[in-house]
Amino acid sequence: MSDGITEARRGTYFKNRSINKNHLSMNELREKIFEQIEKERDYQDEKWGTEFDKLNTINDWNTYINIYMGRACEMRRSKKEQRELVIKVATLAVAALERFDENDGFFPRHYDDEDGSTEGIQSD
Numbered sequence: 001m002s003d004g005i006t007e008a009r010r011g012t013y014f015k016n017r018s019i020n021k022n023h024l025s026m027n028e029l030r031e032k033i034f035e036q037i038e039k040e041r042d043y044q045d046e047k048w049g050t051e052f053d054k055l056n057t058i059n060d061w062n063t064y065i066n067i068y069m070g071r072a073c074e075m076r077r078s079k080k081e082q083r084e085l086v087i088k089v090a091t092l093a094v095a096a097l098e099r100f101d102e103n104d105g106f107f108p109r110h111y112d113d114e115d116g117s118t119e120g121i122q123s124d
Contacts, residue, residue: 033090040091054098058106059094065089 024032056064071077072085098107 024098027043030094033087036087037091037094040087040093043092044095050099053095054103056096057109061092061106065092065096068092112117 068085069086072082072089077085
């Protein structure tokens with residue numbers, strides 16, 4: 001449910017804002033984003049390596065991603081800072097997928113069955 005004032009503000013906000021200032025096609029925009037993610041992945045691998053990543057559970061990856069997205073949501077973050085942090089979030093998701101594919105799944109949590117499922121856990 002929204003009021004007319006909020007809708008009017010949104011309309012003015014988006015009407016006066018250029019969504020794609022560079023006038024790139026969606027494919028060009030996406031390619032630019034993917035290049036930035038790849039550059040960040042190279043940086044992360046160089047700085048941290050990948051050995052520890054193999055031991056991350058799905059919960060670990062979720063925590064890392066949420067930390068950076070939470071930072072992006074903090075008050076007084078500039079658009080530049082928000083974007084940089086969201087690139088890190090996307091990059092962490094890519095790293096998680098790389099480890100998943102490399103290891104045929106995530107490192108098991110302490111309550112996972114051998115196949116990575118939680119079937120053996122009784123729910124309340």
